[in-house]
Amino acid sequence: MRCDWVHGYWVHWQWVRCEKGFGMSVNAWIVVGDQPAIGNLITVARSLGGDGTIAAVVAGPRAVAETVAASGVDRVVWCGTPDGSPAEASAPAVAEAVAADPPRVVLGGRNPGDRVLLGAAAAALHAAVLTGARSVTVGADTVTVVNAVYGDISDETVEISGPVALLLDGGSVPAASGAGVPIEEVTATPYGVKVLETIPSEFEEVDLNAAQRVIGVGRGLKAKEDLSLIEALAAALKAEIACSRPVAEGLNWMGKDRYIGSSGARISPQLYLAVGISGQLQHMVGVTGAETIVAINSDPNAAVFAQTDYGLVGDLYELVAEITSVLK
Amino acid sequence: MKIVVAYKWTSDPEEATVGADGVVNWSRARPGISTYDPVAIEVARGLAAATSAELIGVTVGAKGVGTPLAAKAALSRGLDRAVIVEDDSLKGAGQAELAAVVAAVVRRIGDVDLVITGDSSVDVAAKMVPTVLAGELGWPAVAEVTDVTGQPGALRVGRAVPGGAQVLEISGPAVLATSADATTPHVPGMKDLLAAGKKPVEHVDLAALDVPASSAVMTITGRARPARKERKHQLLDTSDPAEAAAELVKALREVGAL
Ligand SMILES: Cc1cc2nc3c(=O)[nH]c(=O)nc-3n(C[C@H](O)[C@H](O)[C@H](O)COP(=O)(O)OP(=O)(O)OC[C@H]3O[C@@H](n4cnc5c(N)ncnc54)[C@H](O)[C@@H]3O)c2cc1C
Numbered sequence: 166m167r168c169d170w171v172h173g174y175w176v177h178w179q180w181v182r183c184e185k186g187f188g189m190s191v192n193a194w195i196v197v198g199d200q201p202a203i204g205n206l207i208t209v210a211r212s213l214g215g216d217g218t219i220a221a222v223v224a225g226p227r228a229v230a231e232t233v234a235a236s237g238v239d240r241v242v243w244c245g246t247p248d249g250s251p252a253e254a255s256a257p258a259v260a261e262a263v264a265a266d267p268p269r270v271v272l273g274g275r276n277p278g279d280r281v282l283l284g285a286a287a288a289a290l291h292a293a294v295l296t297g298a299r300s301v302t303v304g305a306d307t308v309t310v311v312n313a314v315y316g317d318i319s320d321e322t323v324e325i326s327g328p329v330a331l332l333l334d335g336g337s338v339p340a341a342s343g344a345g346v347p348i349e350e351v352t353a354t355p356y357g358v359k360v361l362e363t364i365p366s367e368f369e370e371v372d373l374n375a376a377q378r379v380i381g382v383g384r385g386l387k388a389k390e391d392l393s394l395i396e397a398l399a400a401a402l403k404a405e406i407a408c409s410r411p412v413a414e415g416l417n418w419m420g421k422d423r424y425i426g427s428s429g430a431r432i433s434p435q436l437y438l439a440v441g442i443s444g445q446l447q448h449m450v451g452v453t454g455a456e457t458i459v460a461i462n463s464d465p466n467a468a469v470f471a472q473t474d475y476g477l478v479g480d481l482y483e484l485v486a487e488i489t490s491v492l493k
Numbered sequence: 494m495k496i497v498v499a500y501k502w503t504s505d506p507e508e509a510t511v512g513a514d515g516v517v518n519w520s521r522a523r524p525g526i527s528t529y530d531p532v533a534i535e536v537a538r539g540l541a542a543a544t545s546a547e548l549i550g551v552t553v554g555a556k557g558v559g560t561p562l563a564a565k566a567a568l569s570r571g572l573d574r575a576v577i578v579e580d581d582s583l584k585g586a587g588q589a590e591l592a593a594v595v596a597a598v599v600r601r602i603g604d605v606d607l608v609i610t611g612d613s614s615v616d617v618a619a620k621m622v623p624t625v626l627a628g629e630l631g632w633p634a635v636a637e638v639t640d641v642t643g644q645p646g647a648l649r650v651g652r653a654v655p656g657g658a659q660v661l662e663i664s665g666p667a668v669l670a671t672s673a674d675a676t677t678p679h680v681p682g683m684k685d686l687l688a689a690g691k692k693p694v695e696h697v698d699l700a701a702l703d704v705p706a707s708s709a710v711m712t713i714t715g716r717a718r719p720a721r722k723e724r725k726h727q728l729l730d731t732s733d734p735a736e737a738a739a740e741l742v743k744a745l746r747e748v749g750a751l
């Protein structure tokens with residue numbers, strides 16, 4: 166079976182059946198916060214094989230637990246919704262549920278809330294924590310993970326005896342598969358954290374993974390108004406606009422879901438066009454899966470040119486306008 | 494009142510090289526305070542000043558994280574003192590192990606009201622040390638924190654969430670991971686560096702700490718340089734921008750990217 170669940174890499178799965186009667190009844194736990202974006206986690210949990218179950222513990226609203234219950238997992242535990250509290254407040258209930266039925270593997274997505282729940286579960290289990298898994302193989306006594314490290318410059322094969330917590334791309338909301346399993350409700354004293362106010366983002370949400378062509382804007386762009394130049398190119402290319410981290414965090418020209426890289430989105434489009442981006446490791450790791458990479462940068466020594474198919478050394482203002490007019 | 498800032502002393506993988514065997518060579522990389530941790534120190538400094546709290550820096554790691562130069566670099570950013578665990582058995586330690594040691598230091602310091610951390614470390618960027626640390630302490634953790642006001646015990650915490658922002662109130666001790674852009678840290682001046690030399694630094698033996706045993710043993714059994722797509726590395730002549738644009742569009746059509 167082949168399956169491409171992380172970083173756009175093709176991964177060969179080795180199916181290793183656990184021997185009958187081995188160890189624990191639960192194979193994998195999935196921790197879920199206030200969004201059921203766990204499609205990828207279910208795929209990974211399924212690929213582990215074994216005789217155990219896939220259980221999910223949900224610290225978000227009941228509706229999230231219902232979506233998860235219909236997603237094909239074997240068991241769902243719901244922590245209830247302590248009044249006005251964020252998912253993080255239910256970390257004790259999540260840790261208790263997982264520790265009560267200790268797994269070989271715990272999986273969580275990269276949302277801030279999910280990370281907190283995974284950390285709580287990992288601490289309760291005294292588990293190892295890995296965040297760059299490309300593949301996971303469950304053996305009789307050990308779990309073997311090929312783990313990308315240091316901005317994905319190296320892959321380490323790590324053999325773990327004992328429980329392991331994996332932080333992975335959560336993926337999309339899974340489609341309902343059948344009637345679903347009953348929801349077990351658990352209680353534990355939540356932490357004293359209350360939401361006083363929720364402020365919606367001024368930016369429209371985007372799914373960069375759905376785009377065939379993506380333009381990445383970097384600090385080479387001098388002003389927010391100049392984004393209109395990029396928008397014109399995006400329209401001509403039928404591309405989505407993304408950016409480097411400082412453009413979204415710091416300059417605040419775009420929403421955080423638009424930045425690409427080790428801490429942002431990892432995408433594999435047909436075309437990635439980096440405009441005014443220097444090409445630092447932490448950014449480029451997000452586009453290693455792109456079919457074709459083009460860079461426009463005024464600095465001939467910019468690191469980005471070592472990582473592209475086509476490079477244009479020059480002023481982005483001039484070149485972007487020219488490319489737009491050729492396409493029209 | 495005590496506020497702890499956890500900071501990491503490490504190198505940027507941008508400065509490392511990787512051999513064909515996947516072994517990472519750090520010899521040309523210069524260690525420093527992990528890129529986003531000065532943001533955490535700055536946020537913590539502001540809160541400590543507003544609440545008259547003591548601000549204690551904590552770092553744990555292999556030999557080198559506690560040299561006088563490293564300690565001074567952290568202290569000059571506004572810490573009152575530092576507690577450092579420097580032990581070569583922590584070389585290559587995973588996030589769970591590091592978090593367990595930091596938790597043990599926090600317990601040892603005692604009466605800590607709040608731990609503030611950076612967003613992610615420049616070398617591994619796991620974003621997991623603060624969350625496991627909170628689990629170890631039995632405290633709530635909140636990530637992507639943009640601002641903190643109020644008093645420990647009744648904290649007001651602003652944080653980014655997917656699709657917007659929230660204001661939280663936290664009634665007990667907590668671990669807060671600051672967002673990378675929570676604030677712009679100031680650059681320490683000569684005066685700060687001189688003052689840093691006089692601040693107390695406590696070195697704690699790893700063996701003297703109460704660190705719960707991990708249930709998991711990790712062994713690295715192999716390394717490889719990840720296979721990357723071959724790139725064409727074709728530089729187009731841009732002396733005439735219009736021609737360069739036309740050439741690019743033609744090339745992109747040929748490879749099916751358009
Ligand atoms: C732990 C950690 C995690 C990180 N995660 C990410 C991440 O996920 N994603 C990310 O993007 N970054 C990330 N970063 C930041 C990253 O290291 C870089 O700092 C960032 O990507 C640089 O953004 P940039 O290329 O837009 O800006 P710069 O590096 O400032 O580059 C701007 C470029 O624009 C060029 N330029 C200027 N004017 C023009 C012009 N008129 N025409 C053409 N070119 C021009 C310049 O030559 C320069 O190369 C992370 C950093 C750390 C420490």
Ligand SMILES: Nc1ncnc2c1ncn2[C@@H]1O[C@H](COP(=O)(O)O)[C@@H](O)[C@H]1O
Pocket residue numbers: 499500501502527529530533551552553554588591595609610611612613614617618619620621622623
């Ligand atoms: N060895 C360490 N000692 C102290 N604090 C650390 C250490 N490693 C990570 N941290 C803190 O945890 C944050 C996130 O690190 P990471 O989970 O490695 O991405 C960092 O920004 C630091 O504030």
